[in-house]
Amino acid sequence: MNNVTMKGKDTISAKLAECFITIGGNRYNFMQMIDFEGRIDKSKTTVPILGRIMEGNKTVGLAGSFSATAHYNQSIFRQALLDYKNTGIDPYFEIQITNNDPSSDAGRQTIVFLDCNTDGGVLAKFDADGEYLDEEIEGTFEDFKMPESFSLLNGMV
Template sequence: MQSMNAKDAVSASLAECFITIEGNRYNFMQAINLEASIEKTKSEIPILGRTGKGNKTTGWKGSGSATFHYNTSIFRELLYRYKETGQDVYFDIQITNEDPTSSVGRQTIILKDCNVDGGILAKFDADAEYLDEDLDFTFEDWEMPEQFSHLQGMQ
């Protein structure tokens, strides 16, 4: 029986996060964590001759959440702009995971047309070690220009 080598677990902190807003690309090194997922939307399909219904995928929706150190005003600027002008700004987020110890290589996901759900305007905490902020968002599309290779023994 073959099993995974411990060295092939991808380090949680060895990642890069870039955000592109209106042609400006920012290295979001202040990101603490980010998770994006898709949820498939399905319709229940009645089928003659069966007691149960089938399920057919009819689409998907993308959403995500992230935590950042509270040391950038970029998202507050987008929220302020929306408040003042009604113009909502969409942006892309690129996440690359690569651990040089692991044999799987690197994976890059680009989340397209992201839009924040809201955000923190001001914050303090006299009892905290540092300030961070959570951000929820949706996205309209995604690409995977690089993907992890298979571990030895998977195929």
């Protein structure tokens, strides 16, 4: 038996990534991010099919959301909330995430999340018993693109 397996070096390091946020015409290197996850959820409906006991399933839409944890050391999203309160204009923005572990043959992947909008956010905080402050950032996005995708690893095809 000649079972081809993945090499350990081809895993992607969790720490070797970049995050850029473009909001209000400014592009920021969001190096304060600790973690980030952007996901798509499918909306499905069941489909009755004559002659089958099992129902079918049909995807009828998509919904995008993201969640992140960042060090509490920037005011960009707080300023966006303040601007919305004062003007009624809710700012939408773009998030670009690139994973790039040079030791992996998988290469780079970049996903750009478009028309992002936060669900709210932390205005102020402290923790007299803590070591450092971080904050959760959650929101939605309405579109995405993938200008760079991982390479197929040797043995996948």
